[in-house]
Amino acid sequence: MKEYDFAQTGKTARINLTTREIKVEDYRRFIEDYFGGSGLAAKLLYDELEDGTTPYSPGNKIIFSAGPLIGTLAPGACKMTISALSPVTGGWGTSAADSYVGIELKNAGYDNLIVEGVSEKPCYIWVHDGRIELMEAGSLWGKTTWETLDGIRRDLGDPSLHCVSIGPAGENMVRGACVIQDRNRAFGRCGMGAVMGSKKLKAVVCRGSLPVRIHDRERFIARVRQCRDRINNSAGTEIFRKYGTYSIFEHKQRICSIPYRNFQDTSLPEEMAERVNPKHLAEKYETARQSFPGCVIGCGRHMHVTDGPYKGLKTEANQWEVMGAIQAKLGVGEVTFLLASNTLCNQLGVDVDLVGGSIGWAMECFQRGILTADDTGGMDLHWGDEAMILKLIGMISRREGFGSLLAEGCARAAEELGRGSEYYAINIKGQDLYESLRGSNAWCLGTVTSTRGGGHTTGTPVSEQMSVIDSSKAMEIFGIDNVDKPLEYTGKAELVYYFEVLHRACNSLGICHQNTVWNNLDYMNIDDVTEILSAATGIEFTVEKMRENAMRILNTEKALNNRFTDFDRKDDYPTAREIREPIGSGALKGWRFDMEQFDRMLDRYYEMHGWDKRTGRATRETLESLGLKDIADDMARLGKLG
Numbered sequence: 001m002k003e004y005d006f007a008q009t010g011k012t013a014r015i016n017l018t019t020r021e022i023k024v025e026d027y028r029r030f031i032e033d034y035f036g037g038s039g040l041a042a043k044l045l046y047d048e049l050e051d052g053t054t055p056y057s058p059g060n061k062i063i064f065s066a067g068p069l070i071g072t073l074a075p076g077a078c079k080m081t082i083s084a085l086s087p088v089t090g091g092w093g094t095s096a097a098d099s100y101v102g103i104e105l106k107n108a109g110y111d112n113l114i115v116e117g118v119s120e121k122p123c124y125i126w127v128h129d130g131r132i133e134l135m136e137a138g139s140l141w142g143k144t145t146w147e148t149l150d151g152i153r154r155d156l157g158d159p160s161l162h163c164v165s166i167g168p169a170g171e172n173m174v175r176g177a178c179v180i181q182d183r184n185r186a187f188g189r190c191g192m193g194a195v196m197g198s199k200k201l202k203a204v205v206c207r208g209s210l211p212v213r214i215h216d217r218e219r220f221i222a223r224v225r226q227c228r229d230r231i232n233n234s235a236g237t238e239i240f241r242k243y244g245t246y247s248i249f250e251h252k253q254r255i256c257s258i259p260y261r262n263f264q265d266t267s268l269p270e271e272m273a274e275r276v277n278p279k280h281l282a283e284k285y286e287t288a289r290q291s292f293p294g295c296v297i298g299c300g301r302h303m304h305v306t307d308g309p310y311k312g313l314k315t316e317a318n319q320w321e322v323m324g325a326i327q328a329k330l331g332v333g334e335v336t337f338l339l340a341s342n343t344l345c346n347q348l349g350v351d352v353d354l355v356g357g358s359i360g361w362a363m364e365c366f367q368r369g370i371l372t373a374d375d376t377g378g379m380d381l382h383w384g385d386e387a388m389i390l391k392l393i394g395m396i397s398r399r400e401g402f403g404s405l406l407a408e409g410c411a412r413a414a415e416e417l418g419r420g421s422e423y424y425a426i427n428i429k430g431q432d433l434y435e436s437l438r439g440s441n442a443w444c445l446g447t448v449t450s451t452r453g454g455g456h457t458t459g460t461p462v463s464e465q466m467s468v469i470d471s472s473k474a475m476e477i478f479g480i481d482n483v484d485k486p487l488e489y490t491g492k493a494e495l496v497y498y499f500e501v502l503h504r505a506c507n508s509l510g511i512c513h514q515n516t517v518w519n520n521l522d523y524m525n526i527d528d529v530t531e532i533l534s535a536a537t538g539i540e541f542t543v544e545k546m547r548e549n550a551m552r553i554l555n556t557e558k559a560l561n562n563r564f565t566d567f568d569r570k571d572d573y574p575t576a577r578e579i580r581e582p583i584g585s586g587a588l589k590g591w592r593f594d595m596e597q598f599d600r601m602l603d604r605y606y607e608m609h610g611w612d613k614r615t616g617r618a619t620r621e622t623l624e625s626l627g628l629k630d631i632a633d634d635m636a637r638l639g640k641l642g
Contacts, residue, residue: 004028006215007068007536008036011110013132015125017199018058018117022132027112032539033627035508036111037067038094039553041083044114045092046556046631051563055087055191056173056198064113064164064204066106067510071212071293073224074532075231075524076515078103078292080181081507082164086190087175088354088409089430089453091561093190096457096507098292098300099181100162101206108208115201124152124163124203129210137202141171144347145180152205165203166193167349169397173197174407176354176432177397180346184316188351189431189455215538223531227524231296231515234522240514241289244299245320246278251467255486256588257443258328259436261383262360263426263577266436267586268328276335278323285339290316296515303339309386310340318342318352325356325434330363331383344390348397357425357432358406358413359392364424371417377401426578428454429571437574439588440464442483442492445601446499449572451557457507459500462518464492473521487588489597493605498526501550505529508553551609552626555618559631562617562640569616572602612642 004010008031014023027040034040041063053059062084069077080102086093105113109130122137135155140148148165162182169177170193177193178186187193196202214220231237239247252258253273256266268276285305291298305313313336322342326332332341345352359381365371366381373380379388379402395403405413410432414425426433431453437444446460456462463469463478464486474483478498480491499518506513506529516524524532526543534541561567573579574593582592606613610622619642623632635641 003538004031006213006538007072009106009109009111009210012112012114013110013127014114014116015132015134016117017115017119017123017134017201020134031068031537033549033552035068035505035549035553037065037508037510038081038083038096039504039508039549040112041065041081041094042092042553042556042560045083045085046560046563049085049560049563053085053564055085055090055093055195058116058118060085060195060198061114061116062192062195062199062201064105064115066102066111067508069533069536070510071103071106072214072536073221074294074511074536075224075227075296076512077294077510079507079510079512080105080164082179082187082192084192084195085560085564086452087173087194088189088191089561089565091429091453091565091567092451092557093192094452094507095178095187095189095192097179097181097185097187098295098512099164099185100292101164101181101204102510103293104162104206104208106208106212107210108206109210113204115199118198119200122200122202124165124201124205126156127204127206127208129208140202142168144168145349146183146347148203149182152203156205158207161205161207163203163205165349166196166201167347167397169348169350169407170194170197172397172399172407174350174354174397174399175409175412176351177349178351180349184346186346186351188321188353190452191351193349214536216535220532220535223528223535227528227532228296230522231520234520236520236522237297240297240299240519243279243282244301244317246282246317248320248465249277249279249323251465254587255465256439256583256586257436257465259324259426259434260328261331262329262364262424263436263575264364265584266438266588272333275333276323276327276338278320278335278338280335281317281338286317295512299514305336305339308336309334310336313339313343315339315343321434322352324436325352326389329356329360329434330389332386332389333384334386337386341389341393344393348393350393350397351432353432353434354409355393355396356434357410357427358396358408359389361410361414361421361425362406365417365421368424370419370421370424375402423576426575428575429565429567431455433575435460437578438583438593439591440486441489441598441601442486442495444574445492445605446496448574449496449605451554451561457513458503459496461495461499463521464495470521477517477521477525487591489594489601492601493608496605497608500554501547502526502529504550504553505546509533548626552628554609555623555626555628556631558618559628559635562635562638569602569614572616573598615642617642
């Protein structure tokens with residue numbers, strides 16, 4: 001057998017929705033240079049998209065990927081990725097989520113689905129044990145994601161099927177429409193749901209029974225067992241199991257890392273903080289634990305709200321992001337609103353960050369008199385108005401009235417409105433931002449330089465924001481002696497670089513970051529992922545090879561941005577508000593960025609990547625050293641070579 005026969009099926013299906021033609025192709029050889037998953041998707045999109053392609057044009061492609069480690073016992077190997085040209089930024093777009101569908105896709109015999117063209121009528125893709133069918137979805141169009149799941153299970157006669165689907169937001173091509181796994185887990189960022197909507201693709205359903213083959217099972221199990229033991233025995237694991245990402249709330253409040261009222265401040269008023277502490281939700285309303293195959297932690301939980309304004313609601317617990325993006329940013333004081341707003345966003349298939357970003361922008365503009373009731377269709381926009389926020393989420397998802405402007409995201413909405421509203425549109429590269437950047441320099445650097453436009457899962461180090469950190473262990477892993485000093489600027493480019501490598505490896509291979517040192521220094525590091533991948537595939541990877549692959553993927557992502565956007569150094573900075581305004585309250589009251597030091601930190605970041613400091617773009621030497629001469633030639637043709 002070839003060395004590529006392990007941890008991959010060897011089959012990628014290319015599905016043309018216009019012609020309804022389905023081809024099977026083999027991209028296994030690219031595992032050596034791009035891993036698979038989102039790494040391979042970046043290469044395929046760069047190679048295949050024609051100049052001038054726009055996110056909603058038939059020429060855009062959307063790629064569903066099950067990385068090489070999905071379906072194995074590797075810790076956290078349950079993340080599928082969806083990638084395309086992003087309607088939010090216009091450039092590289094990718095999103096990951098815990099997904100039964102990713103595992104079932106692999107078990108059905110496929111590593112990737114490349115979907116192109118536009119269907120004449122609504123459809124969904126049905127993949128089952130080597131077969132692919134395009135199914136009619138007219139009866140599902142207009143339905144929520146929850147209704148879609150129920151309808152597909154009923155139509156196919158199997159109540160245990162899993163799907164990823166879009167809701168009304170995707171159908172109406174809301175810029176930040178997302179894709180929902182079954183009912184709750186979201187492929188949230190970059191507008192992948194809008195791309196599906198533009199293609200009239202309602203859902204992807206998978207069912208399979210084929211095993212994932214491992215090259216050296218003894219070697220593989222030995223490192224997997226070692227990593228699982230470290231995770232299980234870590235002091236922080238039980239807390240994370242009990243509360244999930246809710247567990248970080250008190251520490252985020254202490255270090256001033258919660259965006260309050262559209263980033264007017266970075267912590268909540270103390271009385272409000274006590275009232276909306278999301279740990280109360282887990283303690284009071286949890287009915288069962290929830291996890292995905294492969295995850296060692298199991299941080300999910302099912303909830304049943306038994307009192308208050310949302311009494312009777314049954315749903316899965318939201319992730320931390322909803323606290324920052326909606327609850328805090330919009331100033332809501334009812335703790336169960338977290339569950340209610342997240343559930344509605346999941347049903348309608350819209351990104352919680354776009355909802356919070358655009359409504360937060362509108363609320364502040366209303367507060368300052370930039371927007372009036374004449375602009376909003378008669379609505380008064382006030383902080384904390386739960387009913388109005390839920391109404392706006394529906395209007396955004398259906399592009400009704402004022403909601404159609406907000407459906408564009410805060411950056412485009414502000415550009416259309418003008419009137420000085422741009423200052424209050426808190427975004428990075430056009431993507432609504434939920435992360436508070438002030439007071440945590442590596443967190444900031446990783447977020448602003450992210451190729452997909454903000455976000456903390458492509459290089460941003462959570463380790464800088466850990467409540468307790470073992471400095472000697474951090475030094476051993478990262479080679480940096482000030483990981484626990486978030487206000488310092490030195491060493492932070494190196495820290496971001498480490499996580500750019502780890503994140504791209506995990507995103508491409510299908511591993512959840514929560515099972516790695518991103519979440520806890522006792523968990524999997526790059527050495528562990530390297531050994532597990534080598535044992536699984538039979539291809540001997542080294543840590544240096546992992547870094548090289550990650551940088552090849554990162555430079556391909558940047559090249560996609562260079563081809564389809566004008567992003568350069570100017571787009572790798574915090575927002576104007578966060579640069580100009582000091583922190584308003586809390587332990588870091590008065591702190592603000594030292595932009596001279598920030599620029600030196602950014603220079604160091606570019607130096608480490610071999611990019612031009614003036615533009616932030618890759619040089620020919622860097623690209624050719626990674627085997628990307630074709631990209632270097634393209635960048636020279638476009639005048640975008642560093």
